[in-house]
Amino acid sequence: MANSTLSRKIANTLSEEILKGELSPGDRLDEQSLADRFEVSRSPIRDALRELASTRLIEHQPRRGFAVATIDTATLRNLYEASGELEGLCAKYCALRADAVQREHIRMLHEQGLEAIRLHDMAAYAEANHALHRAIYDACHNDALRDITLDVRNRLSMFHARFLFSEGRVAQSWEEHQEVVDCILRNDGDGASDAMKRHVAKTAVNIISHITQDSRKPMRQPLTT
């Protein structure tokens, strides 16, 4: 990390802030303001913004600058549909190909989710949830598929960063994970795929209902304030 460039560090910082929800969809990313904030010139800022744009966490329009990505409900549904299929594929290949160490790791992360629920620690559950999904991607033994799936997950997660799971939803989520993990541990590829698709679909319904009824801040707002 020490030999990295300024622009890359800035891109990483902004990426984290977007994923954490500290920056909201539609927020404009003014080059000069960012330059002032990071105490650098506009040059590394421009590089960082273009690098970030490649993840689609921010959007660029020529001569109008960058803004944190917005989304409409139709695209949100499309992304969740794609995510379900992709996560299902990862789960399938994971069930068919994961080695013993990877399977044990997945089992352990699933346990950590249960522990988080026992402690009523929703943030810890969110973290365990993310780690479990990533472990499944990693164990699918296809880096290209893993990268694509993770990109979609990140694009989605920025839109519900501010919604914490309810305790009820968390318990349900863990049960759905249970099915996925069971299938993976017994090498049932199709079962794992189906279970994962169901899990993502239920998450989608949950999140979309939260977002659509949350009208404090519309998701699709024009670039200009």
Next chain:
Amino acid sequence: MANSTLSRKIANTLSEEILKGELSPGDRLDEQSLADRFEVSRSPIRDALRELASTRLIEHQPRRGFAVATIDTATLRNLYEASGELEGLCAKYCALRADAVQREHIRMLHEQGLEAIRLHDMAAYAEANHALHRAIYDACHNDALRDITLDVRNRLSMFHARFLFSEGRVAQSWEEHQEVVDCILRNDGDGASDAMKRHVAKTAVNIISHITQDSRKPMRQPLTT
């Protein structure tokens, strides 16, 4: 197009050159050389390169610059596996959701492929082939899935831009398309998906054997000459 920026035009130009095979994997993209060639300063070149990097057609390493993306055979197989799954998904949703106009368009593009074969025009077949696949993505009614699938297709196509299909392979390819199109026209989602996955798998075998036996120019060469 007229109100676009220099950097975007340059990015488009370079993208086309890579997809056409005029630039080869591993070719370094020197900022000053490109600036001289396009008769601009390095600024729009830098912007264009970072924009291009988002498609993964070129790769960037800090302080070592950009180069046309290279690939090893393992990653190539992974990409084809992902491509097969994604194209299969597009075909499935296309079969289930395409409207009458889209179905007719797909049927017509498939006919054009046959016409190209009759004329022994391999370039025309390649074009019809690409158009058919794109029409299927478009008709899947999920823009996110379409974009992801197209990106993977482009990443793959740059590696076999220089290999023209043999007449034998083209005939076989058309037959495989026939199965896909048949399923789509009769709303058979699973059949379309399976047929498309088989088609991509056969293409993969064909291309990979071409590439691996073509040792004139290794695909994975270090950035430094």
Next chain:
DNA sequence: TATCTGATTATTGTACGCAATAATGGGAGA
């Protein structure tokens, strides 16, 4: 001869300034 080291060169990273374009705001007319 091969390898290591230090100086030199080439290339990218960053800063800064001007130009071009878009956003903003105020005044005139209806």
Next chain:
DNA sequence: TCTCCCATTATTGCGTACAATAATCAGATA
């Protein structure tokens, strides 16, 4: 009061210069 138009302002696009780092090469030593 509302709308349109023009001047003003703010922001991005592009050019240029310098700094920092990596690549290259020559010479010394084993």
